Amino acid sequence: MASYFGKHIHISIFGQSHSQVIGVTVDGLPAGESVDLEGLQRFLHRRAPGWDTTATARKEGDIPSILCGLLEGETCGAPLTAIIENTNIRSQDYNDLCDKPRPAHADFTAQIKYGGHQDVRGGGHFSGRLTAPLCIAGGICAQLLSRRGIAIGAHIRFIAQIEDKPFDPLGEQTEVLRRVxxxxxxxxxxxxxxxxxxxxxxxxxxxxxxxxxxxCMVTGLPAGVGSPMFQGLESQLAAALFAIPAVKGVEFGTGFQCANLRGSENNDPFILEDGAIRTETNHAGGILGGISNGMPILFRVAFKPTPSIAQSQRTVRLSTHTEEELHITGRHDPCIVPRAVPVVEAVAAAVVLDALLDQNTDHI
Amino acid sequence: MASYFGKHIHISIFGQSHSQVIGVTVDGLPAGESVDLEGLQRFLHRRAPGWDTTATARKEGDIPSILCGLLEGETCGAPLTAIIENTNIRSQDYNDLCDKPRPAHADFTAQIKYGGHQDVRGGGHFSGRLTAPLCIAGGICAQLLSRRGIAIGAHIRFIAQIEDKPFDPLGEQTEVLRRVxxxxxxxxxxxxxxxxxxxxxxxxxxxxxxxxxxxCMVTGLPAGVGSPMFQGLESQLAAALFAIPAVKGVEFGTGFQCANLRGSENNDPFILEDGAIRTETNHAGGILGGISNGMPILFRVAFKPTPSIAQSQRTVRLSTHTEEELHITGRHDPCIVPRAVPVVEAVAAAVVLDALLDQNTDHI
Amino acid sequence: MASYFGKHIHISIFGQSHSQVIGVTVDGLPAGESVDLEGLQRFLHRRAPGWDTTATARKEGDIPSILCGLLEGETCGAPLTAIIENTNIRSQDYNDLCDKPRPAHADFTAQIKYGGHQDVRGGGHFSGRLTAPLCIAGGICAQLLSRRGIAIGAHIRFIAQIEDKPFDPLGEQTEVLRRVxxxxxxxxxxxxxxxxxxxxxxxxxxxxxxxxxxxCMVTGLPAGVGSPMFQGLESQLAAALFAIPAVKGVEFGTGFQCANLRGSENNDPFILEDGAIRTETNHAGGILGGISNGMPILFRVAFKPTPSIAQSQRTVRLSTHTEEELHITGRHDPCIVPRAVPVVEAVAAAVVLDALLDQNTDHI
Amino acid sequence: MASYFGKHIHISIFGQSHSQVIGVTVDGLPAGESVDLEGLQRFLHRRAPGWDTTATARKEGDIPSILCGLLEGETCGAPLTAIIENTNIRSQDYNDLCDKPRPAHADFTAQIKYGGHQDVRGGGHFSGRLTAPLCIAGGICAQLLSRRGIAIGAHIRFIAQIEDKPFDPLGEQTEVLRRVxxxxxxxxxxxxxxxxxxxxxxxxxxxxxxxxxxxCMVTGLPAGVGSPMFQGLESQLAAALFAIPAVKGVEFGTGFQCANLRGSENNDPFILEDGAIRTETNHAGGILGGISNGMPILFRVAFKPTPSIAQSQRTVRLSTHTEEELHITGRHDPCIVPRAVPVVEAVAAAVVLDALLDQNTDHI
Incomplete structure (x- = not known):
């Protein structure tokens, strides 16, 4: 029961997969910031299903309606709330789930936590569908950042064992981030x-x-953003990223591979470049001691395979305590990674904006 | 700014590497819990340097003094504060660091954040030394958990490319955890x-x-602990783990390897075992939807090589904006991983206890 | 910018007086609790204008629409979001306010804080209208409390210098609270x-x-609810009560009058009544050290006169920096106190439910 | 269980009346601020007992020892922890209290909350003695504010029914605040x-x-500090003030008396004074909509009579459930109000500094 986070940019997510609407309230956006609704719609479209052959055939319009918080297209200091109607619902697909938890889903753990009162339809509040309001929040944050020269982009690094080339840790040009x-x-x-x-x-x-x-890469973030210990950039990014359903790993810079490096290889030497202090390499992923060092922020997020599969699976019927076969019907993504890319960007944008505002409190 | 965390078990860390003391306040411990000071001392000893040939020769007694919060050896509901004196300090070793930031340390980012006012001696508040008070807090939490049948153990999974065998994801016996x-x-x-x-x-x-x-593995945790989204167990554990200096990656269950698995392999089927619902495999690391499923919690934490090395390194002198060579003297661990093992356990204990208390608020 | 509060019952308010909707998200309600929508509507009706000759003639339907968080009329563990449409809006009444701040309103301070970007229509996010979603949240909390024998009632103690008789500090019967x-x-x-x-x-x-x-009085609350210092019941109630527009004072038990009492008068002796420990008097208002003592919680809240009055007032035109007369038109309550009564109850219900859940974390 | 507060200036209090030390950690102080230890000592001396004939004869040195967070007398960004030794303890005075709760003290409620494990000696964590570390924290905050032209002063407005003249709501000169x-x-x-x-x-x-x-009055605070609703200045000040033991009421500006005023009297007209926008009167106590309007902040705090009195009182022996007489021995203030004056100032300083830093997050 904590579908909210953020110290300054306070994001509160609501809705279930099959409730009337899903939505988000963003409290703390600076006033006077214009929100480009068309740009936001394009951003949401990247997450929406139904537009690519690799995604579920379910169509979700994902058209956000902003209920408050804007005045003539600009933030007005009041919390901004946006909703998306849930129009394409087939609740009958899920009738048996309350009693027969799907492997690798939250059906079973929600059953224990909520004593059987949870909304199991479509995964309820645990559905990946709830990343749509997260994208609304993060998409707006990304617009504010972009205006200040901070760009965020992400790409598919792996699907199964097929590998895309990595980002250049020393920084991609904004055009590259935009193109991807x-x-x-x-x-x-x-x-x-x-x-x-x-x-x-x-x-x-x-x-x-x-x-x-x-x-995912964040460029243009100045040095000095983030705080020691529990409010370090890595802590804050990881906490928010693990809130995305199916995420099972987060690593920064060289990440788990840094176990294979010597200190002399992994340490990024400080150098001067056009009079500015930078590091020659970026094994740190732009973060030292939880604080940005002015280099691009670089991190990777591991997603497990979509738990909903058409193959028959084994589970336990809760009411009778018997092992049974489970056949999941309905329309599901064979791989959520392509659609997860903008969600990772959205989370990064929200956390980075929050940390950027927090930096203002370092001085009276 | 933000050396505290926790919703119920509120842990606030203070001190710098070379300040008079380092310490911790733990607010929210249930009253009436005995604290085994000898056991705590043994736990801290595992983190302390100077006891193993692979660790720095610096001796740190790490003898905690509990200033308040106990009454006749039991928690009394008031915040518990413990300190460790910093006795073995050689501040002269660090005189030049304020001007010549060490690669892969927080010297440079702290310089930017605090405008040159930070305490750079020994890494100041960013020093790995601050994990000692974290171990005091976590060590006490682990004692409370142990009394309820919840055991936490960790081991070195890799050093460089040398690999220890993994934990059995279906659970190690408490004796194994204790032995390690x-x-x-x-x-x-x-x-x-x-x-x-x-x-x-x-x-x-x-x-x-x-x-x-x-x-790291946590056994004995019942199903239903944790919350959706931003207060999921993975989010909370990751946020706290990334607060440990040198951590660059966190993964749960199969983690980054789950990218290589099919859903049919990665999904853990629910089965009955002696009448109890369990999963046949544990790719999930015991967490579904942010909530424990009753299986062991299993996660891995990547540590970068110790940044302080004896080899000459390149850096930039801040006052003159010139590139220079840096020679770090002093005594440093060639590998912090062995000493990091109890720190990971401590963080896990604090987060798990916090989540366990939070579960009590699911019902009036 | 913090239109949210609560540790377990996390209430997030959104909307402006003249935005499309106003609303609230309540995160953390225990699952399986039925919500009596008719009862909630009756509760909201008490706050709504237009039903009494002493209130503004503006009609506000205040009909809440619950968008998510319920499953077949019961809480399902997911956040509950409810909205009220803003239908009866006359924005032209407020056209000049951005430049001519109304005395005793937030127009001027919002202008400074939000740099002129705030929504000034009808008071924007500072409008008393935002107490409607607060009543939705608190009204639901009150239903949960009522089911556990905890009753909350409030009455008008003073209007101008006309005085109602006080509550009996030793407790009113639930029927009295219901009747009022x-x-x-x-x-x-x-x-x-x-x-x-x-x-x-x-x-x-x-x-x-x-x-x-x-x-306001809360009966039926057991002893032991609340925490020391900054999370005491008085601190939490006061923080939430001062969020109600126009509140300028909060006192508990004998309150400011206790300055006139000797300790021997003000101290409430402990006595036995039917085997239970109670206090003979209740100058403490049921709270000692921030924690409930089992006696009724009793407090009073001072409301200033409605700032919007028909008389001409003096203000400063911001754009020209000239003193001018201000004539406020539109429909306003000559006294908000009668309509504020359920708002005070709502705030008390939310805070008390939050504290009651928090008490569960005193023990593992 | 919540002896901490503050969003940016995070203050965590620890200790019991008779523990080895009491103390405080202040996290979030801007770096590079000098701390005048002599000035701090003078500030603490005002709260310390034993220096005035109206106070308890107990001598408490209240000499703070700063353990960390300073570097050469200046804040260094790391949390600042300070302790005071508890030297003048007579624990035998309190032997029977665990079983015979003192009226108007927290003995009984702590007994319920902590199941009899609380430290009852001298009131334990609920003792007024814990306001000493609060004064350390607030005293340091006041120094930072003073450097920015923000002055805080308080005086005894009433003792019993003896009345001091009120502050001029339009503002006292800094010299007056200093003299008092x-x-x-x-x-x-x-x-x-x-x-x-x-x-x-x-x-x-x-x-x-x-x-x-x-x-208490705060002068020099610019307009625009504070936030709507639950993070308004009144909410934050009240929450922190009610954490002071014995506080039973808080009111701002005209406070409870505004119930007796017409809107036309209570509304503060905006006027121009030397080109600056001010209000002609200050019934609002400098706060509109939770946000400072540039006028002095003005509030009053009601303290109940010291609960410890020499007269015999009635209570219930918990172990036998019998009504008994209670004779409190030991040394107690016949009136805590004079010593409470700096505590109120300290709380105000901490809250105002926190809000001032928060204002920085209104803009990127």
Whole structure:
């Protein structure tokens, strides 16, 4: 019971997969910031299903309606609330789930936590659908950041074992970040798109699913943003990223691979470049001691394979305490990674904006 | 600014590497819980330097003094504050650091954030030394959990590329967790101790350092602990783990490897075992939708190589804006992973206890 | 910018007086609690304008629409969001306010804080209208409390200098609390209704307004609820009560009058009553050290006179920096105290439910 | 269980009346601020007992020892922790209290909350002694504010029914605030000191105690500080003020008396004064909509009579459930109001500094 986070940019998510609406309230946006609704719609479209052959055929309009917080298109200091109607609902698909928890879903744990009172339809409040309001919040934050020269982009780093080339840790140009954002299938190396699509569609044909890794970069963030210990940038980003359903790992800079490096390799030497202090390499992912060092922020997020698969699975019927076969019907993504890319960007935008505002409190 | 965390078990860390003391206040411990000071001392000893050939020769007594919060050895509801004196300080070793930031340390980012007013001696508030009070807090939490049948243990999973065998994801017996805790070099496979030591000492001889991965398991935690979204167990654990200096990655269950699995492999089927609902595998690391499912919690934490190395490094002198060589003297761990093992346990204990208390608020 | 509060019952208010909707998200309600929508509607009706001759003639339907968080009429663990459409808006009444701040309103301070970007129409986010969603949240909390034998009632203690008789500090029967809640003009002594109405209408005829005091009682709360220091019941109640527009004072038990008492008078002796420990008097208002002592919680809240009056007032035109006369048109309450009574109850219900849940974390 | 507060200036209080030390950690102080330890000592001396004939004869040195957070006398960004040794303890005075709760103390409620495990000696964590670390924190905050032209002063407004003249709501000069701070008995009208002392000593002779009211003013705070609703200045100040033991009421500006005013009287007209926008009167106490309007902040705090009195009182022995007489021995203030004056100032300083830093987050 904590579908909210943020110290200054306080984001509160509401809704269930099959409730009348899903939505978000963002409290703390600076006043006088224009919100580009068309740009926001384009951003949401990247997360919406139904637009790509690798995604679920479910159509979700994901058209946000902003209920308050704007005055003539600009933030007015009051909390901004936006909702999306849930129009394309087939609740009958989920009738048995309350009693037969789906493996790798939250059905069972929600059953224990809420004593059987949870809304199990479509995953309820645990549904990936709730990342749509998160994208509204983060999409607006990204607009504010973009205006200050801070760009955020992400791409598919892996799907199954198919690998896109990594971001240049020393920084991608804003155009590169924009181009990958505009792509219907966000990869840096155009040659990996087809193999990735193939592995997804192959899994789908076999009634199965695949996972992957998203890589995200934030450029233009000045040094000095973030705080020591529990409010470090890594702590805040990780806490918010693990709130995205299916995320099972987060690493910064060289991440788990830094276990394989010597200190002399992993330490990023400070150098001067055009009079500015930078690091020669960026194994740190732009963060030292929880605080940005002026280099690009770089991190990766691991997503598990979509838990909903067409193959028969084993589960336990709760009412009778018997092992049973489970056949999940309905329309599901064979791989959520492509649609997760803007969600990772959204989370990064919200956390970075929050940290940027927090930096203002370092001085009276 | 933000050396505190926790919703119920509120932990506030204070001190710098070279201040008079370092310490911690733990607010919210249930009253009437006895604190085993000897057990706590043993726990702290595992983190303390100077006891193993692979660690720095600096001796830190790490003897905690509990100033308040106890009455006749039991928690009394008031905040518990404990301090450790900083006795073995050689401040002269660090005189130049304020002007010549060490690569991969927080010297530079703290300089920007605090406008040059930070305490740079020994890393100041960013020093790994501050994990000692974290261990006091977590060590006490672990005692409370242990009394309720919840055991926490961790081991070195990797040092450089030397690999210990993994925990059995379906659960280790409490004895195994205890044995690895009691070991001076915490590995599961006794045969890897020597190769690991060798790689550490080899790096040291070369004026270098190595990193590694710690794996941690929590057994005995009932299903239903944790909350959706931003207060999920993964979010809370990750936020606290990334507060440990040098941590660059956190993954749960199969983690980044789940990108390589099909859904049909990664989904953990629910089964009945002695009448209890369990999962047949534990790719999820015991957490679904942010909430414990009754299986062991399993996660890994990546540590970068110790940034302080004896080899000459390149940096920029801030006052003159010139590139210079940096020679770090003083005594430093060639690998912090062995000493980080109890710190990971401590963080896990604090977060799990906090989440366990939070579960009580699911019902009036 | 913090239109949210609560540790367990997290209430987030959104909307402006003239935005499309106003509303609230309540996160943390225990699952499986039925919400009586008719009862909630009745509760909201007490706050709504237009139903009494002493209130503004503006009609506000205040019909809440619950968008999510309920499943078949019961809470499901997901955040509950409810909205009220803003239908009866005359924005032209407020056109000049951005430049000519109304005395005793937030127009001027919002202008400074939000740099002129705030929504000034009808007071924007600072409008008393925002107490409607607060009543939705508190009204639901009150239903949960009522089911556990905890009753909350409030009445008009003063309007101008007309005085209702006080609550019996040792406790009113639930029927008394219910009766005063059901009254269209909530006073204990029926003889004061007419004089109070008269003083309000007299002020209105003179283009003026009057203030007053609301007294509130919570019965049935067990001892031991609340925490020391900054999370004491008084701190939490006061923080939430001062969020109600126009509140300028809060006192508990004997309150400011206790300055006139000796300790021997003000100390409440502990006695036995039917085997239970109670206090013989209740000068403490049921709270000692921030924690409930099992006696009724009793407090009073001072409301200033409605700032919007028909009489001409003096202000400064911001754009020209010239002193000018201000004539406020539109429909305004000559006294908000009668309509504030349920708002005070709502705030008390939310805070008490939050504290009651928090008590569960005193023990593992 | 919540002995901490503050969003940016995070203050965490620890200790019991008879623990080894009491203390405080202040996290979030801007770096590079010098701390005048002598000035801090003078500030603490005003709260310390034993220096005035109207106070308890217990001597408490209240000499703070700053353990960390300073570097060469300046804040360094790390949390600042300070402690005071508890040297003058007579624990035997309190032996029976655990079983015989003192009326109007927290003994009984703590007994319920902590299941009998609380430290009852001297009131434990609920003791007024814990206001000493609060004064350390607030005293440091006041120094930072003073450097920015923000002055805070308080005086005794009432003791019993003896009344000092009120602050001029339009603002006292900083010298007046300083003079009243320097006084051993802080009143504005020198003629009321003797009557006030007389009423205190008369109560003491009769084995009794008296209460009173403290009035506090903050000058120099610019307009625009504070936030709407639950983070308004009134909410934040009240929450922190009610954490002071014995506080039973808080009111701003005209406070409870505004119930007696018409809107036309209570509304503060905006006027121009030397080109600046001010209000002609200050019934609002400098706060509109939770946000400062540039006029002095003015509030009053009601303190109940000291609960510890020499007269025999009635209570219930918990172990036997029998009504008994209670004779409190030991040394107690017949009136805590004079010593409470700096505590009120300290709380105001901490809250105002926190709000001032928060204002920085209104803009990117």
């Amino acid at each position: 954002q505009a792509a219907s299938f966000p990869v840096l190396d155009p040659n990996v798109e087809e193999p990735m699509r193939a592995v997804i569609l192959q899994a789908q044909r076999e009634g199965d699913s695949v996972g992957g890794v998203v890589e | 805790q009691a070991a001076s070099f915490p590995v599961l496979d006794p045969n890897v101790e020597e190769p690991m030591r060798a790689v550490i000492l080899q790096a040291q001889r070369e004026g270098d350092s190595v990193g590694g991965v710690v794996e | 809640q059901a009254a269209s003009f909530p006073v204990l002594d029926p003889n004061v209704e007419e004089p109070m109405r008269a003083v309000i209408l007299q002020a209105q005829r003179e283009g003026d307004s009057v203030g007053g005091v609301v007294e | 701070q320097a006084a051993s008995f802080p009143v504005l009208d020198p003629n009321v000191e003797e009557p006030m002392r007389a009423v205190i000593l008369q109560a003491q002779r009769e084995g009794d105690s008296v209460g009173g009211v403290v009035e």
